[in-house]
Amino acid sequence: MTIRVLFFASLADATGMREAEVDPGLHPDVASVFTEFARKFPKLEAHRASLLYALNSEFVAPDAAVSDGDEVAFLPPVSGG
Amino acid sequence: MFHLVREPIDVERIRDALVRPEDGAVAVFQGVVRNHARGRRVTAIEYHAYESMALRKLEEIGARARTEFAIREIAIVHRLGRLEPTEASVAIVVVSAHRAAAFDSCRFAIDTLKKIVPIWKKEIYEGGEVWIEGGN
Numbered sequence: 001m002t003i004r005v006l007f008f009a010s011l012a013d014a015t016g017m018r019e020a021e022v023d024p025g026l027h028p029d030v031a032s033v034f035t036e037f038a039r040k041f042p043k044l045e046a047h048r049a050s051l052l053y054a055l056n057s058e059f060v061a062p063d064a065a066v067s068d069g070d071e072v073a074f075l076p077p078v079s080g081g
Numbered sequence: 082m083f084h085l086v087r088e089p090i091d092v093e094r095i096r097d098a099l100v101r102p103e104d105g106a107v108a109v110f111q112g113v114v115r116n117h118a119r120g121r122r123v124t125a126i127e128y129h130a131y132e133s134m135a136l137r138k139l140e141e142i143g144a145r146a147r148t149e150f151a152i153r154e155i156a157i158v159h160r161l162g163r164l165e166p167t168e169a170s171v172a173i174v175v176v177s178a179h180r181a182a183a184f185d186s187c188r189f190a191i192d193t194l195k196k197i198v199p200i201w202k203k204e205i206y207e208g209g210e211v212w213i214e215g216g217n
Contacts, residue, residue, distance in 0.1 A: 050214070077215025078214075079214055079216065
């Protein structure tokens with residue numbers, strides 16, 4: 001299974017990348033995908049409390065299940081306008 | 082009309098595209114880059130978006146505005162990239178028969194945009210730059 005993962009704003013700075021393709025393993029949810037990345041990029045951990053999760057361009061809860069071909073995005077609190 | 086653009090926003094053109102003879106009010110809100118924030122001098126702001134989702138959310142705000150207020154049409158255009166003070170980062174144009182709904186829905190649209198649309202700004206100062214996240 002392959003999913004696309006997107007990082008925005010300070011999260012892109014923390015990982016040094018804007019997107020990645022990964023195999024999230026068995027029975028993943030969006031929060032566990034984040035945990036995997038936080039293991040590789042410890043700076044991400046500080047963002048977890050304020051993070052919003054999106055799955056295929058819609059806000060979802062941390063326990064939303066991920067399927068093959070999905071696009072998962074980690075969003076810092078927004079500041080447009 | 083819901084767009085993310087990289088060039089200056091032409092509010093008059095949006096207004097002209099929206100307004101019809103049956104309308105009695107046009108309300109326009111522009112969010113503008115300010116030259117100061119948090120006690121520092123801001124030289125520019127860079128706007129970044131999760132574009133596919135941001136567009137979807139702008140459309141969602143428009144649909145809610147049309148349902149919840151007595152308006153005929155609404156346009157929301159947000160600019161991305163690097164902007165300088167006095168330039169508009171966002172424009173909301175509402176047309177309606179009467180002014181109250183136009184004012185109210187404009188306010189609703191900008192307030193909701195600031196909460197749910199995945200766009201982020203980076204403030205650029207003379208001696209550095211900082212992502213602004215939340216606080217709206």
